Amino acid sequence: MLRFENYSKRFGSKTVLTVPELTLERGLYWLKGENGSGKTTFLKSIAGLIPFDGTIQLNDISIKQQPIEYRRLVNFAEAEPLYPGFLTGNDLISFYTETKQAQKEQVALLIDAFDIGGFIGEKVGAYSSGMVKKLSLVLAFVGNSDLILLDEPFITLDHKALQVLPEIIDDYQQKGTSFLISSHQPFTLLEPSVLTVANKTVLPASALC
Numbered sequence: 001m002l003r004f005e006n007y008s009k010r011f012g013s014k015t016v017l018t019v020p021e022l023t024l025e026r027g028l029y030w031l032k033g034e035n036g037s038g039k040t041t042f043l044k045s046i047a048g049l050i051p052f053d054g055t056i057q058l059n060d061i062s063i064k065q066q067p068i069e070y071r072r073l074v075n076f077a078e079a080e081p082l083y084p085g086f087l088t089g090n091d092l093i094s095f096y097t098e099t100k101q102a103q104k105e106q107v108a109l110l111i112d113a114f115d116i117g118g119f120i121g122e123k124v125g126a127y128s129s130g131m132v133k134k135l136s137l138v139l140a141f142v143g144n145s146d147l148i149l150l151d152e153p154f155i156t157l158d159h160k161a162l163q164v165l166p167e168i169i170d171d172y173q174q175k176g177t178s179f180l181i182s183s184h185q186p187f188t189l190l191e192p193s194v195l196t197v198a199n200k201t202v203l204p205a206s207a208l209c
């Protein structure tokens, strides 16, 4: 269960998002909203990457009071991931495998599913945007996170990866992982609950009726 109380995010003097109170039960959520509405800001706040006012708790664990414990539960894949160009994909995968205490078999399956084995020995600086995107998705699925945040996961992926990604999301969801996914493209096959980011707040679509 993900809970927000008196959440607000300012950049300088400008408040871009407020969520007075919101509880999200375990599940798969599609975060919808226009450009600049606040989807990435919301996801980055939940990932613990940017400061904010108020409270965010996952399973009663507070991002501010128990940051290490909280971060163990959450994985995040950025819309346009950036990694130090001198590292190889293997360097990053090894680091995530260790910090997320992931099983080597799980990692091997992900490398195979996203078909990245042919280039992860090379430095990330030489990757195309789609290759970086696939690597970032593999890293997001490494370990046993309670909540996976995917910011625009479908952009720049090739046809095969576009087919594989929903299957993996479905598989993880059935094992109990929750997802918050921002996307301008529908992914209705997975039957997500819709969250709308508009008017500087986040509301379940049902609340808008």
Ligand SMILES: Nc1ncnc2c1ncn2[C@@H]1O[C@H](COP(=O)(O)OP(=O)(O)OP(=O)(O)O)[C@@H](O)[C@H]1O
Residues within 6 Å of the ligand: 011, 016, 033, 034, 035, 036, 037, 038, 039, 040, 041, 042
């Ligand atoms: N680092 C920053 N400094 C100042 N303002 C920012 C910063 N990051 C985001 N914003 C502002 O916060 C608001 C929300 O931006 P955000 O990136 O969260 O939108 P988004 O819904 O993800 O947009 P898109 O669909 O275009 O990716 C925008 O008004 C944006 O200008």
